[in-house]
Amino acid sequence: MPTLKNDRLLRALRREAVDVTPVWMMRQAGRYLPEYRETRRKAGNFMNLCQNPELACEVTLQPLDRFPLDAAILFSDILTIPDAMGLGLYFEEGEGPRFQHPVTDEDDITRLMVPDPYTDLRYVTDAVSLISRELNGRVPLIGFSGSPWTLATYMVEGGSSKTFSRIKAMMYNRPDLLHRMLVTLADSVSIYLAAQIESGVQTVMIFDTWGGSLSPSSYREFSLSYMTRIVENLKASKSTVHVPVVLFTKGGGQWLEEMADSGCDALGLDWTTDLSDARSRVGDRVALQGNIDPCVLYASPDQIRQQVAKVLDSFGAGNGHVFNLGHGIHPEVNPDHAAVLIEAVHTLSRPYHQ
Amino acid sequence: MPTLKNDRLLRALRREAVDVTPVWMMRQAGRYLPEYRETRRKAGNFMNLCQNPELACEVTLQPLDRFPLDAAILFSDILTIPDAMGLGLYFEEGEGPRFQHPVTDEDDITRLMVPDPYTDLRYVTDAVSLISRELNGRVPLIGFSGSPWTLATYMVEGGSSKTFSRIKAMMYNRPDLLHRMLVTLADSVSIYLAAQIESGVQTVMIFDTWGGSLSPSSYREFSLSYMTRIVENLKASKSTVHVPVVLFTKGGGQWLEEMADSGCDALGLDWTTDLSDARSRVGDRVALQGNIDPCVLYASPDQIRQQVAKVLDSFGAGNGHVFNLGHGIHPEVNPDHAAVLIEAVHTLSRPYHQ
Numbered sequence: 001m002p003t004l005k006n007d008r009l010l011r012a013l014r015r016e017a018v019d020v021t022p023v024w025m026m027r028q029a030g031r032y033l034p035e036y037r038e039t040r041r042k043a044g045n046f047m048n049l050c051q052n053p054e055l056a057c058e059v060t061l062q063p064l065d066r067f068p069l070d071a072a073i074l075f076s077d078i079l080t081i082p083d084a085m086g087l088g089l090y091f092e093e094g095e096g097p098r099f100q101h102p103v104t105d106e107d108d109i110t111r112l113m114v115p116d117p118y119t120d121l122r123y124v125t126d127a128v129s130l131i132s133r134e135l136n137g138r139v140p141l142i143g144f145s146g147s148p149w150t151l152a153t154y155m156v157e158g159g160s161s162k163t164f165s166r167i168k169a170m171m172y173n174r175p176d177l178l179h180r181m182l183v184t185l186a187d188s189v190s191i192y193l194a195a196q197i198e199s200g201v202q203t204v205m206i207f208d209t210w211g212g213s214l215s216p217s218s219y220r221e222f223s224l225s226y227m228t229r230i231v232e233n234l235k236a237s238k239s240t241v242h243v244p245v246v247l248f249t250k251g252g253g254q255w256l257e258e259m260a261d262s263g264c265d266a267l268g269l270d271w272t273t274d275l276s277d278a279r280s281r282v283g284d285r286v287a288l289q290g291n292i293d294p295c296v297l298y299a300s301p302d303q304i305r306q307q308v309a310k311v312l313d314s315f316g317a318g319n320g321h322v323f324n325l326g327h328g329i330h331p332e333v334n335p336d337h338a339a340v341l342i343e344a345v346h347t348l349s350r351p352y353h354q
Numbered sequence: 355m356p357t358l359k360n361d362r363l364l365r366a367l368r369r370e371a372v373d374v375t376p377v378w379m380m381r382q383a384g385r386y387l388p389e390y391r392e393t394r395r396k397a398g399n400f401m402n403l404c405q406n407p408e409l410a411c412e413v414t415l416q417p418l419d420r421f422p423l424d425a426a427i428l429f430s431d432i433l434t435i436p437d438a439m440g441l442g443l444y445f446e447e448g449e450g451p452r453f454q455h456p457v458t459d460e461d462d463i464t465r466l467m468v469p470d471p472y473t474d475l476r477y478v479t480d481a482v483s484l485i486s487r488e489l490n491g492r493v494p495l496i497g498f499s500g501s502p503w504t505l506a507t508y509m510v511e512g513g514s515s516k517t518f519s520r521i522k523a524m525m526y527n528r529p530d531l532l533h534r535m536l537v538t539l540a541d542s543v544s545i546y547l548a549a550q551i552e553s554g555v556q557t558v559m560i561f562d563t564w565g566g567s568l569s570p571s572s573y574r575e576f577s578l579s580y581m582t583r584i585v586e587n588l589k590a591s592k593s594t595v596h597v598p599v600v601l602f603t604k605g606g607g608q609w610l611e612e613m614a615d616s617g618c619d620a621l622g623l624d625w626t627t628d629l630s631d632a633r634s635r636v637g638d639r640v641a642l643q644g645n646i647d648p649c650v651l652y653a654s655p656d657q658i659r660q661q662v663a664k665v666l667d668s669f670g671a672g673n674g675h676v677f678n679l680g681h682g683i684h685p686e687v688n689p690d691h692a693a694v695l696i697e698a699v700h701t702l703s704r705p706y707h708q
Contacts, residue, residue: 172654215628254627272568274570295518
């Protein structure tokens with residue numbers, strides 16, 4: 001491992017002092033960038049892009065060549081694990097992810113096997129190794145996975161859902177089946193993230209995109225408990241280096257205290273929670289990552305700067321803040337606006353670190 | 355006004371004692387009922403159904419003929435006001451609401467006029483009068499409107515949106531314009547709800563379907579402040595009878611204390627907040643309405659009863675609970691399951707009121 005030239009992200013995640021607040025953006029390698037659209041065109045489709053380590057590396061690095069970001073994030077999809085389980089992930093243009101073979105009954109669940117990350121998901125570990133080498137210590141590389149609950153929703157619904165009728169019918173009628181599936185998924189995510197760490201990522205994030213669709217007690221039982229299990233697995237591992245773990249439940253603003261109890265190092269926040277409130281609720285137990293409304297990037301440069309200032313002010317002085325959007329950057333955003341945001345974070349955060 | 359034979363809803367909204375917890379369901383007159391689908395077929399399309407007082411009355415009463423519900427809710431749409439402003443509301447099958455003439459610039463906003471509920475929205479006040487007469491005091495009738503922010507999102511986006519890019523660009527770049535529009539909408543909603551009350555509804559609910567897409571400070575400035583204004587207008591009116599006002603912000607679980615400060619009588623809650631927590635946060639200032647996950651209705655009768663018991667237990671003993679779903683009933687739900695839920699609320703809540 002080459003020495004990190006910019007370790008702001010890792011320091012902030014460990015709640016150590018930094019010169020300026022580190023910043024990265026969810027989906028920073030994505031459709032708002034013309035160079036990304038060009039590479040994706042070359043790849044033919046989204047899955048080819050994910051599964052080709054050279055192209056995945058290329059798009060991972062693209063935003064870093066444009067912007068002084070403080071981290072790279074592996075270009076991949078949250079649904080690689082169910083795809084490796086044989087569900088057949090594919091994307092219809094403008095439709096979101098779909099599975100050819102969704103989980104429909106007990107037999108389907110019995111057949112689910114924990115994928116071997118070094119064979120079944122080799123394209124991911126290869127991409128991580130390649131990106132690590134290419135980054136050469138410029139900034140840290142972030143690895144990630146979907147949360148077990150979030151993976152399960154797509155696997156049972158067969159794609160995106162507004163109502164989650166199938167998975168929730170299973171949750172209420174056959175919680176035993178859902179738990180069996182979630183155990184397999186939590187084991188899969190644990191070794192998948194461990195393999196990403198062994199291949200070179202320096203922190204990992206668990207995306208619980210759909211945890212916010214649950215009631216508090218269901219969230220605890222079907223989502224948070226399995227994320228906690230993954231955190232414990234990663235922290236207990238004797239073979240894997242211990243890296244900061246970030247949990248992000250979209251719409252989980254009401255459950256931050258419990259999320260912090262998972263043993264994770266940081267919480268990702270969407271924009272519906274004030275950082276000042278979040279900070280007073282979780283204290284110094286975890287760092288906070290977030291949380292500007294991605295729609296701020298539709299505003300004028302002046303307005304973007306003002307909104308960045310508000311978010312920085314909401315966190316206030318002290319350690320443990322990683323600036324990010326509260327959700328992925330939208331495809332229609334002007335890249336110059338992203339540049340304004342990143343520059344504003346670095347410039348305007350300096351006084352908070354003196 | 356005939357004397358109410360069943361006043362549980364109004365008593366609960368005023369936090370007075372009841373024999374059992376009153377229950378109604380958002381979208382209780384809706385697609386899950388075969389008799390509703392039949393009437394809608396007769397009407398030709400959804401707008402005809404809304405705009406024909408006899409048919410609107412028919413579908414409003416349908417769920418009451420099936421189930422021992424404790425309230426009727428006016429059958430209408432949240433977007434009647436912008437339609438009356440000339441935006442041309444229509445529905446594409448499976449697409450949600452659309453406007454022929456969305457608000458795109460300052461001129462469009464300048465042209466917006468407060469509709470006269472007794473002429474421009476006569477089909478609503480007529481429907482209310484007719485339903486009131488037909489109900490003849492059986493149960494109270496609930497009136498409603500979309501919140502100013504929620505109406506504005508549809509008016510500017512031209513329909514449903516996942517990202518709210520247009521309205522948020524306006525919010526960040528031209529807050530003055532958005533405020534101008536929201537003032538007109540708040541005035542419109544105030545006199546619209548007053549007209550519903552004068553025509554016979556005995557409580558009103560403001561649906562803030564999209565308030566949860568905002569940051570806390572934007573929620574305060576662009577949604578809650580205008581709902582507060584409506585509550586104040588209704589409470590200050592010398593000509594209108596004072597009826598309980600319910601505020602419901604989907605995804606607003608983090609802001610309950612501030613919502614209770616609006617002067618409203620009750621808060622509607624989605625299922626992401628525990629009623630026990632909500633109760634301890636808002637104290638005895640407001641009643642609470644909700645909040646079972648509508649997906650519980652996909653479960654078996656046994657499971658439905660267990661989940662109802664959990665929600666009742668979460669609120670606990672005492673006054674001020676109206677049982678409801680945390681969102682509208684889904685179209686695929688078996689009506690027999692709704693019957694199980696309603697029966698369970700009445701049976702299982704009795705001990706909490708002794």
